Amino acid sequence: MYLVxxxxxxxxxxxxxxxxxxxxxxxxFDNFSTGKWEHLEQSRDMIEVxxxxxxxxxxxxxxxxxxxxxxxxxxxxxxxxxxDDPLATNDVNITGTMxxxxxxxxxxxxxVVYASSSSVYGDNPAxxxxxTQPTVPVSPYAASKLAAEHYCRIFTRxxxxxxxxxRYFNVFGPRQDPESKYSAVIPRFMSAALAGEPLExxxxxxxxxxxxxxxxxxxxxxxxxxxxxxxxxxxxxACGERYTLxxxxxxxxxxxxxxLVRDHRPPRPGDVRHTLADIGKARELLDFEPxxxxxxxxxxxxxxxxxxxxxxxxxxxx
Numbered sequence: 001m002y003l004v005x006x007x008x009x010x011x012x013x014x015x016x017x018x019x020x021x022x023x024x025x026x027x028x029f030d031n032f033s034t035g036k037w038e039h040l041e042q043s044r045d046m047i048e049v050x051x052x053x054x055x056x057x058x059x060x061x062x063x064x065x066x067x068x069x070x071x072x073x074x075x076x077x078x079x080x081x082x083x084d085d086p087l088a089t090n091d092v093n094i095t096g097t098m099x100x101x102x103x104x105x106x107x108x109x110x111x112v113v114y115a116s117s118s119s120v121y122g123d124n125p126a127x128x129x130x131x132t133q134p135t136v137p138v139s140p141y142a143a144s145k146l147a148a149e150h151y152c153r154i155f156t157r158x159x160x161x162x163x164x165x166x167r168y169f170n171v172f173g174p175r176q177d178p179e180s181k182y183s184a185v186i187p188r189f190m191s192a193a194l195a196g197e198p199l200e201x202x203x204x205x206x207x208x209x210x211x212x213x214x215x216x217x218x219x220x221x222x223x224x225x226x227x228x229x230x231x232x233x234x235x236x237x238a239c240g241e242r243y244t245l246x247x248x249x250x251x252x253x254x255x256x257x258x259x260l261v262r263d264h265r266p267p268r269p270g271d272v273r274h275t276l277a278d279i280g281k282a283r284e285l286l287d288f289e290p291x292x293x294x295x296x297x298x299x300x301x302x303x304x305x306x307x308x309x310x311x312x313x314x315x316x317x318x
Contacts (some may be wrong), residue, residue, distance in 0.1 A: 001024075001025040001026070001027060001066055001067050001068055001069075002019050002025065002026050002027070002068070002069050002070075002071060002225070003028075003063055003064060003067040003070045003071070004019070004026050004027070004028050004070075004071045005029045005030070005063070005070065005071070005072045005073055005074035005100065005165070006029075006035060006072075006073035006074030006075065007026075007027075007029060007030055007035070007040070007047075007049075007073070008028060008030040008032060008035025008036055008037065008039050008040055008170075009030065009034060009035040009036075009039070009047075009073060010153065010173075010175045010176045010214070011053065011073050011075070011115065011168075011171060011214060011217060011218075012028070012030070012035070012071075012073040012176065013039035013175055013216065014214050014215070014217075014218050015071055015073065015218050015221055015222075016047060017042050017043050017050055018026060018042065018122060018218045018219075018222060019045060020043040020046050023068055023220075024062065025048045026048070026068065027048040027049075027050060027063065028047055028048070028049045028050065028292070029050050029060075029063040029074070030049070030052075030063060031051065031053045034053060034177065036153055037318045039175050043211070050062065050063050053096075053098055054074055054092060054095075054096025054097070054100060055092065055095060055096050055099065056099075057099050057102070057103065057197050060096075060099045060100050060103045061103045061106070061107070062311070063103070064103045064104055064107045064109055065107060066108065067107070067109055068106075068111075069109070069110060069111050069113070069225045070100065070104060070109055070111070070112045071115075072100060072111070072112055072113065072114045072115060073115045074092075074095050075092060075096075076089045076141075076146075077141070078141065079119060079139045079268070079270040079271060080268055080269075080270065082139050082140035082142075082144070083140065083141075083269070084268050085227060085295050089140050089144050090144055091185055092151040092179075093141070093144035093145060093147075093148055094148055095118060095194055097114070097148040097151060101150045101151060101155045101161065102163055103190060105155065105159050105161050108169070108288050109161065109253040110162060110165075111161075111162040111163070111225060112152065112163045113146060113163075113221055113224045113225055114149065114152050114163060114165045115166060116140065116146075116148070116166060116167065116168065116234070117141070117145040117167060118167050118169040118170070118210070118236070118238070119141060119142035119145060119272070119276050120137055120145055120146040120149065120167065121135055121136070121275070122135065122136035122138045122142065122272065123138050123270075123273065124136060125273075127242075127274060127276045128276040129275060129276060129277050130236075130278045130280075131167075131235060131236060131278075131281055132228075132232055133152075138272065139144075139269075139270030140203065141269075143268070149165045152164075152165050153232060153234070154163070154225075156232040157232065162231040163232060164225075164231065164232075164234075164235075165233070165234040165235070166220055166221065166236075166237045166282075167234065167235065167237060167259070167277075168210050168212065168237050168238075169210040169211075169237065169238035169239075169277045170184070170212055170238075171212050171217050172184060172187070172211055172214065172297065172298075172301060172302070172305035173210070173213050173215065173297060173304075176214075176300060176302075178190065178191035179191070181229055184210075184300060185248065186211070186248060186266070186301060187301075187305065188200065189248055190252060190302055190305045190310075191305060192260075193255075193256050194256070195309075198260075198261040198263035199252075199260050199262050200263050200265055201245055201249075201263065201264050202264075202265050202266065202267050202271070203264070203265075203266070203267040203271075204264070205244060205249070205262070206244050206245070207267075207271070207272075207273050208244045208245075208247075208273075208275070208276070209242060209243065209246075209274075209275050210222075210238040210239060210240065210241060210242050210275050210276050210277045210294055211225060211242075211243055211294055211297070212238045212239055212241070213239075213293075213294075213296070213300070213301075214290055215292050215297075216237070216238075216291060217237055219288065219291065220237040220282060220286060220288050223237055223286040223288055224286055225288075225309050228288050229285050230285045230286060233285060234282070235281040235286070236277040236279050236281065236282060237277075237278055237279070237282055237288070238276075238277030238290070239275070239277075239279070239290040239294065240277055240279050241276075243274065243294055248298070249262070251294075251295060251298045252273065253297070255298070255299065255302045270315045278295060291304060
């Protein structure tokens, strides 16, 4: 059986659907603070859902009972959120992950695939980011993800619990939430464009990211769950290309067929200027190759948000 923590969230629910499609037995563990039941509609009758919290060891122990592989997506995400509330980020991302690792060791789980983040590299200007590069987090979120990475590695070394840490680079796609003040840039841009509102751009818009469509991340997780040579390793999951916020705006303008107004704001604390991944290690150990590129990913994501917007009866011009 597979356990997907945070399985009602953006990335987690996409992983759940892929596992169900493969015929796997799946249990979802989520506290539904940000996850949504609607994300599980496609697979609801074919999975087990357990509501609980990573910070409660008893909940976590129940969740891992009878599980062979854990795909650990649950976290308090967002750099700005961690700047606002570092203690909550620490409790969920570090203590919560420790609770999970302890329960997995106790219950005989074979492998844990942990969702880490490119933010662990910090603001070192060297590109591309390689796993051997020094990690210098510049936000509480980044520090929490790196600390949990270290705990995963230690549990493999000391206790024989197989772990694989995947450093995600700016994941986007269907089901990503555009409505929170902590939302990622792509869903916020698309939501604003559909609503006819200005696009909020922090800084000059020339900061760049290795934007990674969610389907590529799902594939990396499925491969990391079974790749024998990956145990105890950390690797980047991305596309190996970078694009600026202005590049995103240009594509969205093309998709909506009109120019979009930019509302430039000050840069956000804790943000880094550029990210770009070297994905050679994932290619070697997971036989990973991103299948969905930047433009196609944006088109598929925009189609999803436009369909949701139309379902609300919006009169926005698209």
